[in-house]
Amino acid sequence: MVVKTVFRLWFVIYLLCSMGASASLPEKMQIAISNDSYPYMFMNERNEIDGLAVDFWREVARRSDVSIEFVVADWPDTLKLLQDGKVHFHGAIARTPERSSRFNLINLNVEAYSNVYVRRDLNGISSLTDLLPFVIGVVRDTVHLDALKQNLPDGNFMYFSNMTELYQAALDGKLAAFSGLDKIPEQHPRYEELSIMFPIYNRLTLRPIEVAFALLPQQEQLSQQLQAAVATLDRSFMTELERRWLGVKADEDTLLLGLSINNQPFMHVAQNGEAQGLFIDLWRYWSEVTGRKVTFVPDTSFNNIRNLAKGRIDVVIGAPVHDALPNNVVSTYQLYGFKSQYFTLTENAENLLNAASQVKVGVFENTPYLDELKVRYPAIEFVSYRHLVQMINATISHDIEGFFGAAAVIPLRLQQLNMTNMFVSQPDTTLTAPIYSLIPAVNTALAEDIRRGFSEMSLDRLIEAEQKWIPDKSLHYFSSFRSTIPLTPEEVEWLQEHKSLRLGMLNNWPPMEFTNDAGEPAGVTEDMFNLLSERLSLNVETVLYSSFEQMLTDLRQKNIDIIANISEREERRSFASFTDEFWSTQWAVVSPGNAPDIISTAELNNKKVAVYQDYQLAKHLNNTYPQIKVVPVASLLKGLALLENAEVDFVLDSVEALTEMLRQPGHAYMRIQILDDLPSFPSLIAVRNDYAPLTEILNKGLRSISKEERQQLYQKWFNFQITQGINKEQLTRLSWQIGGAAVLLLAFFVLWNLSLRREIRLRRFAEQKMRFMATHDELTGLPNRSLIRERIEQALLQHARHNELLAILFIDLDGFKQVNDQYGHDAGDELLLKLAAVLQDKVRKSDTVARFGGDEFVILLTGLLSPDDAAIVAQKILHQLTQPLPLSVGEVQVGASIGIAVYPNDGTDSARLLKVADSLMYRIKQQGKNQYCFSKAVFS
Numbered sequence: 001m002v003v004k005t006v007f008r009l010w011f012v013i014y015l016l017c018s019m020g021a022s023a024s025l026p027e028k029m030q031i032a033i034s035n036d037s038y039p040y041m042f043m044n045e046r047n048e049i050d051g052l053a054v055d056f057w058r059e060v061a062r063r064s065d066v067s068i069e070f071v072v073a074d075w076p077d078t079l080k081l082l083q084d085g086k087v088h089f090h091g092a093i094a095r096t097p098e099r100s101s102r103f104n105l106i107n108l109n110v111e112a113y114s115n116v117y118v119r120r121d122l123n124g125i126s127s128l129t130d131l132l133p134f135v136i137g138v139v140r141d142t143v144h145l146d147a148l149k150q151n152l153p154d155g156n157f158m159y160f161s162n163m164t165e166l167y168q169a170a171l172d173g174k175l176a177a178f179s180g181l182d183k184i185p186e187q188h189p190r191y192e193e194l195s196i197m198f199p200i201y202n203r204l205t206l207r208p209i210e211v212a213f214a215l216l217p218q219q220e221q222l223s224q225q226l227q228a229a230v231a232t233l234d235r236s237f238m239t240e241l242e243r244r245w246l247g248v249k250a251d252e253d254t255l256l257l258g259l260s261i262n263n264q265p266f267m268h269v270a271q272n273g274e275a276q277g278l279f280i281d282l283w284r285y286w287s288e289v290t291g292r293k294v295t296f297v298p299d300t301s302f303n304n305i306r307n308l309a310k311g312r313i314d315v316v317i318g319a320p321v322h323d324a325l326p327n328n329v330v331s332t333y334q335l336y337g338f339k340s341q342y343f344t345l346t347e348n349a350e351n352l353l354n355a356a357s358q359v360k361v362g363v364f365e366n367t368p369y370l371d372e373l374k375v376r377y378p379a380i381e382f383v384s385y386r387h388l389v390q391m392i393n394a395t396i397s398h399d400i401e402g403f404f405g406a407a408a409v410i411p412l413r414l415q416q417l418n419m420t421n422m423f424v425s426q427p428d429t430t431l432t433a434p435i436y437s438l439i440p441a442v443n444t445a446l447a448e449d450i451r452r453g454f455s456e457m458s459l460d461r462l463i464e465a466e467q468k469w470i471p472d473k474s475l476h477y478f479s480s481f482r483s484t485i486p487l488t489p490e491e492v493e494w495l496q497e498h499k500s501l502r503l504g505m506l507n508n509w510p511p512m513e514f515t516n517d518a519g520e521p522a523g524v525t526e527d528m529f530n531l532l533s534e535r536l537s538l539n540v541e542t543v544l545y546s547s548f549e550q551m552l553t554d555l556r557q558k559n560i561d562i563i564a565n566i567s568e569r570e571e572r573r574s575f576a577s578f579t580d581e582f583w584s585t586q587w588a589v590v591s592p593g594n595a596p597d598i599i600s601t602a603e604l605n606n607k608k609v610a611v612y613q614d615y616q617l618a619k620h621l622n623n624t625y626p627q628i629k630v631v632p633v634a635s636l637l638k639g640l641a642l643l644e645n646a647e648v649d650f651v652l653d654s655v656e657a658l659t660e661m662l663r664q665p666g667h668a669y670m671r672i673q674i675l676d677d678l679p680s681f682p683s684l685i686a687v688r689n690d691y692a693p694l695t696e697i698l699n700k701g702l703r704s705i706s707k708e709e710r711q712q713l714y715q716k717w718f719n720f721q722i723t724q725g726i727n728k729e730q731l732t733r734l735s736w737q738i739g740g741a742a743v744l745l746l747a748f749f750v751l752w753n754l755s756l757r758r759e760i761r762l763r764r765f766a767e768q769k770m771r772f773m774a775t776h777d778e779l780t781g782l783p784n785r786s787l788i789r790e791r792i793e794q795a796l797l798q799h800a801r802h803n804e805l806l807a808i809l810f811i812d813l814d815g816f817k818q819v820n821d822q823y824g825h826d827a828g829d830e831l832l833l834k835l836a837a838v839l840q841d842k843v844r845k846s847d848t849v850a851r852f853g854g855d856e857f858v859i860l861l862t863g864l865l866s867p868d869d870a871a872i873v874a875q876k877i878l879h880q881l882t883q884p885l886p887l888s889v890g891e892v893q894v895g896a897s898i899g900i901a902v903y904p905n906d907g908t909d910s911a912r913l914l915k916v917a918d919s920l921m922y923r924i925k926q927q928g929k930n931q932y933c934f935s936k937a938v939f940s
Contacts, residue, residue: 025066025222025226027067028066028067028068029061029066029067029068029069030068030071030086030088031087031089031090032071032081032082032087032090032091033049033054033070033073033078033091034072034074034078034092035049035072035074036074036162037051037075037092037181038181038183038185039051039052039182039183039185039246040092040181040211040245041054042187043072049070049072052092052241052242052244052246053091053211054070055241055244055245056092056108056110056241057070059233059237060226060229060230063229063232071087074162075142075162076141078090082216083102085216088215088219089213089214089219089222089226090213090215092211092213093105093211093212094142094209094210094212095107095209095211095212096143099214103215103216104216104217104220104223105210105212106212106214106223106230107210107211107212108211108213109238110238110242111208112181112209112211112246113181113205113207113208113209114147114181114206114207114208114209115180115181115182115204115206116128116131116136116177116178116179116180116204116206117180117184117198117200117202117203118131118177118202118203118204119175119176120197120198120202122134122177123417125202125204126387126388126390127387127390128148128152128206130389131152131155131177131204132152132154133156134156134176134177135156135157135176136148136155136156136158136175136176136177137157137158137160137170137175137177137178138158138159138160138166138178139159139160139161139162139166139179140159140160140161142179143209144180145157147207148179148206163180166178167184167190170194171193171194177198183200183245184198184200186249195273200298200299201269201299201300201303205303213226239310239311242311243311243312246312247297247312248295248297248313250295251293253293254293255293255294255314255446256295256297256312256313256314257295257297257314257316258296258297258298258299258307258308258315258316258317259279259280259298259318260298260299260300260301260304261299262388263277263406264803265277265278265469265470265801266278266279266318266336266338266406266408266409266435267279267280267317267318269298270908274904275298276800276904276908277469278465278468278470279318279335279336279435281465281468282335282336282457282462283296285461286450286454286457289453290449290452292453296317302386304316304319305325305329308326308329308438308440309326309329311440314440314443314446315437315438315446316329316437316438317437318336318435318436319435319436319437320366320367320368320436321436321438323366324366327441328440328442329439329441330439330440330447331436331437331438332436332437332439332450333447333450333454334434334435334696334700335437335454336435336477337432337434337477338406338407338408338432338433338477339407339408339432339477340407341404341405341410341425341427341429341430342361342402342404342425342426342429343395343403343404343410343423343424343426344395344402344403344424344426345396345402345423345424346421346423346424348401349424351401352426352428353377353426353429355376355378355379356379357379357401358379359381359400360382360401361373361377361383361400361401361402362383362384362394362400362402363382363383363384363385363403364384364385364386364391365384365385365386366384367433368433370382372489373431383399385403388410391405392414392417392419392423395423396422407425408470408475410423411425412803432477432486433488434488452580454580455580455581455699455702455703456581459481459703459704459706459707460707462478463478466478466479467479468797468801469800471801481535481700481703482706483535485535485697485704486700487697487700490693491693495536495537495697499539500539500540500541501538501539501541501561501562502541502543502559502561503525503529503541503561503564504543504555504562505521505542505551505564506545506546506551507546509523509636509657510657510661511656511657511717512524512565512583512654512656512657513526513564513565521542524656524717525565527713528582528583529542529564531701531705532702532705535704536698540562543560548614551563552566552572555576555686555688558690561694562685562688562698563576563685564583564685565582565583565683566578566614566683566684566686567616567681567683567684568684572686574689575688575689576687577687577692577695578686578687579684579685579687579695579698580699580703581682581684581702582682582684582685582702583682585680585682586655586674587652587654587655587674587675587680588652588653588654588672588673589604589651589652589672589675590640590650590653590658590661590671590672590673591643591649591650591651591670591671591673592643592669592671593669595650597673598650598673600677601621601628601675602625604625604628604649604650605625605627606627607629608629608631608647608650609628609631609649609651609652610631610633610638610639610643610648612633612634612635612636612653613632613634617652617678617681618632620679620681621652631647631648636651637661639651639653643670652675655672655674656714656717658672685702774786775787777850777851779829779832779851780832780836781836782840782849782851782857783848783850784850784851785850787850788858789910789911789914791848791860792808792910792913792914795862796909799862799863800908804862804863804864805863805864805865805867805902806860806861806862806863806903807860807869807870807900807902807903808858808860808861808900808901808903808913809870809873809874809877809898809899809900810852810858810898810899810900810901810914810917810918811856811857811858811859811896811921812856812896812921812925813855813856813894813895813896814894814896814925814929815892815893815894815895816831816855816894819831819892819894823889823892827887827889830887830888831885831887831892831894832855834886835857835885835894836849836857838880838885839857839877841880842877843859843861846862847860847862848860858914858917861873864902867900867902867905867934870900870902871932871934874898874932878895878898878930878931878932881894881930895929897921897922897924897929897930897931898924898931899916899918899919899920899922899923899924899932899933900932900933901913901914901917901934902934905935906935920934920935
């Protein structure tokens with residue numbers, strides 16, 4: 001009995017000791033960390049250990065209240081430190097079968113990948129097998145090597161001891177590709193050059209990597225303790241950690257926008273790494289409208305969506321919606337509608353695709369219009385591909401007859417691949433598919449910001465951007481909004497199923513909504529919906545109400561489908577969805593005629609102001625101007641009645657509504673004063689919440705109504721109220737006043753008009769002369785610095801649209817100073833005139849020669865087929881200057897140093913191109929003068 005008691009006591013003590021041991025980590029932990037495994041663990045520019053794994057373990061230590069020591073070494077040595085027991089564990093290691101057999105590996109729950117970075121100038125590389133003829137760099141004893149040998153057993157590999165040696169070989173041009181982790185180290189001294197040569201978006205994924213920490217097998221207790229400590233890290237911390245180290249570095253208030261490469265003219269990356277395309281311009285315009293800062297993150301379509309789901313970017317700017325999207329990713333706004341067509345080999349052009357065709361046809365995986373294709377072509381077998389190059393190769397090898405792709409994108413991609421003449425499109429196969437902006441499902445505030453921002457963009461600006469990038473008008477999307485709205489097949493089907501829509505409208509709220517003398521609906525809302533009905537092919541039935549509250553109740557009960565001119569409130573979202581802005585409002589106050597002038601809203605402080613109770617403005621006044629005594633009223637008429645009885649000091653409402661009311665008899669003594677400092681709360685359209693597709697349909701219709709059409713509507717109803725608001729007595733008195741003034745002024749105008757004409761002629765001549773002087777060099781008559789910059793910017797817009805080259809020649813005279821010093825300034829001026837004539841003689845009429853200042857000239861060459869065209873012009877100029885130039889003082893000999901910048905290789909704006917050309921010119925001067933040169937980027 002005593003033995004049993006002693007045994008039980010010993011067992012309890014053992015358990016307590018074991019539990020205590022497992023409950024806490026060692027007071028100081030030694031962790032093996034590599035010094036060259038960016039972005040997970042590396043030495044930063046301050047020679048301090050840094051990276052994702054370092055931050056991970058620092059947070060674990062902070063939460064567990066223990067200290068840590070990082071033991072830093074070269075990658076192979078870190079494994080030896082663990083094997084020899086000199087550290088507690090290894091901070092981050094990729095799981096492989098061999099390592100799993102040697103160590104106890106526990107996942108860090110970080111999604112990482114082994115990649116192959118491909119040189120930018122290698123076109124048509126869509127898979128690892130395409131790299132077979134090329135040299136691939138890889139570091140020994142890394143997870144990348146195993147994956148490469150498995151995928152490319154016959155690959156041409158060059159081996160290195162560490163990443164530093166590998167990067168140097170890549171920069172020296174010895175490698176066509178190299179293996180690496182998720183990012184190139186930004187602290188590398190030649191990071192910019194390396195990232196341009198091997199851009200991150202040009203990488204191929206080798207395999208996913210399970211990042212783990214590693215212990216020796218016998219460290220079971222420490223393993224359990226570490227797992228318990230790691231479990232305290234929540235998902236939000238891990239998401240932020242991955243965004244910081246695996247995403248793009250940017251300010252906290254900057255949105256990271258993912259763009260899918262190789263989709264020009266919609267979105268792509270120029271050779272200098274700058275994002276370009278229609279979608280890029282649309283989002284830059286959105287940034288201007290909203291004031292939100294944005295940064296574009298180029299990558300493949302697949303990687304963009306994966307990064308969005310992981311929280312590494314905020315938005316995918318444009319992508320089709322399909323069933324394979326991650327559950328935590330949603331569409332937020334239809335950015336565009338692109339047209340796709342069937343492409344096949346030129347030799348098969350006569351084999352037209354039709355409903356009876358029985359062939360194999362390629363489509364992109366997750367294409368949004370596959371169901372529509374299957375209905376159109378029921379006998380065709382559709383084969384999915386991830387990359388365009390794969391479909392092109394399959395067509396050439398006759399595995400498929402052809403493929404469907406974006407009609408604006410495919411011709412440009414074929415041009416890049418030098419295959420333009422090999423393929424033709426079949427225009428009668430055209431179909432349109434929507435492109436959406438995608439965001440994380442949880443970010444509802446961002447969804448609202450995106451929708452609001454795009455809804456504020458003018459259609460004219462959208463059409464202008466579209467025309468810049470897509471010259472073929474038949475492929476335009478925004479331009480079609482002027483006539484028939486481009487609806488998706490799903491939207492057309494929805495309208496066919498809902499043939500009649502009921503619009504609730506007030507009969508007593510002129511000029512917005514009311515009934516005319518014939519008892520028919522009239523006003524702004526009626527006219528706007530007539531436009532929408534025509535463009536959207538809607539059948540709208542108007543239901544009239546005298547009470548807004550009853551109308552809102554009927555929408556809630558689904559007795560009507562739509563209400564216009566309504567504000568969005570939290571309590572209304574339970575039964576309605578809301579469109580973009582339907583109508584904007586300018587506010588004014590009405591007061592007795594003897595009331596003081598009101599210049600700003602603050603002057604209403606301590607006054608009683610009647611405001612319609614449904615306006616968001618009432619809440620705004622309470623919050624922003626608490627000293628204003630807001631009196632909510634059920635209607636404008638009730639507000640005016642309170643004003644007449646001196647129960648309020650002012651009535652605040654829209655300019656249109658007040659103007660209409662004041663034209664009624666009995667209100668002539670009142671005055672209207674506009675308040676410019678009040679916000680314009682938008683009036684929206686509310687749609688019953690089970691009619692969700694109708695909201696997007698109406699948004700498209702609202703987008704089609706131009707600013708001019710809205711202005712015409714405004715003037716129609718606003719001017720109508722003004723003219724109708726004058727009674728006969730006022731009209732007679734005003735007529736006499738105008739007539740008397742006209743008689744007195746008539747004689748003056750006759751005389752004044754004669755002198756005015758002469759003055760206008762003189763002023764026009766002077767303006768023309770001043771305009772020429774402002775934009776041209778006084779001595780040579782050539783365009784000056786200001787005008788050449790303007791012409792470069794105009795040319796850049798045109799060349800970006802047509803994917804053409806242009807060049808800037810920056811010319812500085814060699815020997816000009818000696819001529820000036822020897823013969824005087826007059827001879828120097830004469831020499832500049834001679835040189836201007838020489839330069840103009842060596843270029844085409846479509847090119848521009850400008851004097852940039854002093855003895856510097858700039859030439860803009862447009863529509864080039866290759867950089868060699870610019871070299872030919874430079875050679876002609878240098879050859880001409882080998883001949884002496886005759887001046888009045890005798891013959892002189894000068895030369896020229898010429899720097900040549902080429903769009904888009906050296907830059908995509910005038911400032912950048914001029915800076916590059918200028919620096920190249922100075923390089924020539926340092927190297928012996930009288931030559932020309934390009935940058936390395938032109939021929940890399």
